[in-house]
Amino acid sequence: MNVIINGIERNYTSQLTLEKLLVKLGHANNKVAVEVNEEIIPRSQLGNKLVVDGDKIEIIIAVGGG
Numbered sequence: 001m002n003v004i005i006n007g008i009e010r011n012y013t014s015q016l017t018l019e020k021l022l023v024k025l026g027h028a029n030n031k032v033a034v035e036v037n038e039e040i041i042p043r044s045q046l047g048n049k050l051v052v053d054g055d056k057i058e059i060i061i062a063v064g065g066g
Helices: 018-024
Strands: 002-005 008-011 032-036 039-041 056-061
Touching: 018 032, 018 056
Parallel strands: 002 056
Antiparallel strands: 002 008, 032 039, 032 056
């Protein structure tokens, strides 16, 4: 399955949820916002939403500071 994450094409051989994808990318413990095909996915749905071939995913990491 080919997906585009933050503008970079990636290939995964197994089916993933957005939650598992965040773990693979090292963002499991980060505060993030996730958008799939221009639709914001609520954090409560990340474990249920499957990544499918052709998805365009944007992951925005919250950064604190002033």
